[in-house]
Amino acid sequence: MTTPSHRRRSRPRRPTALVSAVAVAAVALVVSLAVAFRPGGGTTDVQDAAKPVAGTRVSDSPTAGTPSASASPQPSVSSASPTAPASASRSAAAATASARAKATTAAPPKTSTTGSLAGRIRPGVTYQGVATSYDVGNGDGACSFGPTSDVMTAAMNTADYETAQACGAYVAVHAGGKSITVRITNECPAPCQAGQLDLSRQAFAKLAPLSAGRIPISWNLVGSDTSDTISIRYKTGSTQYWCGIQALGHRNPLARLEVRTSGGWKRLARTGYNYFLSEQGTGCGAAIRLTDIYGEQLTVEGIAVKANVVQSTRVQFSRH
Template identity: 60%
Template structure:
């Protein structure tokens, strides 16, 4: 009995040791399986290959919401654990929205340059008929606000302030028609201040007399811009009194079509001058004075004049003239 009892005790101790050994083994196996399962879950790991704050493909760095990013390419994976090489390929394959929507600097600069070179037509436009009234004034020798000097042909007129447009109308030829059927071509050499209304022409008495008796006073008219054959064969250029290499003002005389712009060549390229109300183009700092001049009419034709010295109050002839339209 004693032997049997001790043997049973040893057997129980042996079974207990087996259980004690077996439980840790089972727990170890379960833990290994759990770890393996966790490792296999997509996106569960951290991407230690990308530095903190680096951009994910399609999302700018520093934009955690990605609201400004482009849509990912169709079928492209968006998993953050995607290798960086694949992310770079996806980014290069689909340009960002900002790159496709915003023009390049060179394209913008090219567009700005083209727009600046195109002349503005102003209020007086070719092919447009204007209505107004004609009045008359004593034009004396024909000089006026445009500062062309005395006029050999007194078929001249003063343009109302609105359509004068800071001397843009100076030198323009207009065909004036009265309701009675009479017509006359005049050249704009002066400005008619308020109360001259838009469309109104203040004709020299000599010109008005071609349309009606001076006693009429006011005459209903229509008028249109001309590009006449009767214009001088060539135009001239004149520097204003006081002009030098340090300050100059330039005027165009005898041009067939209204002048829209005047530029001077400088070391950095063509420089467009501002126009004054007294019909001169001004270079207040002298930059370009005495250099080549480029003149543009309202039709966009450009004429370049070289080799003119700064000679104040001298009308220097050129070899060029604007074409008829």
């Protein structure tokens, strides 16, 4: 009888299931006791172990695909940390920029900011030396300005004369609490030393008695307040094939004289007698460009080659 036999064989499974359930309960009890009595263990550990995984921060789980319930819109440490260094960098950069600004705006020596084209005699510099005197005669001198009734003139020592670069310069001379202004029209050769001025007798007398002969002085370059404009003169013998050009009445010392050519401006060499020469005739009769020691440039047009004729212009350098 197949059916009863089959039923009898299936009944004994109930006790087996019951035994299995008891065994599982016993194992669970043993595990619970083991956890409870481990060092530092307790019921709270069991509770913590049972917390849902949803309580874990997303940033702690590299496999999380979506933010968890505990995620907040507040910036994490990793997103906030670059802010502090950037702020510090901006502060440091601002401090550096401020320091640079102070260094830039600090007043530098006058010699470095003005008269960049000057030679030995520079604006803003006070020179020490001695003054002597001489008879200027008709007022002419090495600068080739020609006779003049102006007696407030001086001859510059050869070193500071510097191949006529001092010609036409105005200098203030100080001695014994007195000051005068003279124009350089001549050169004082040896034994005149660097810093020495050989004044006209009229100019010297305003500082000390002529009998003093030689007095200590200080002097410095100054600007002229003349309202006259500059004049141009071609040297005697000048033609379109050879010429010497001279500028007269310039308010500031002259640094360069150039002539216009087909290839651009050509700078002419200056002589010790204060003419600028074009020995091959280049630019003779063409436009002339004058540059003072401050870098100001003036262009003169329409000056014909007329030997030893003073021709007026309409230009003048700014006063400094």
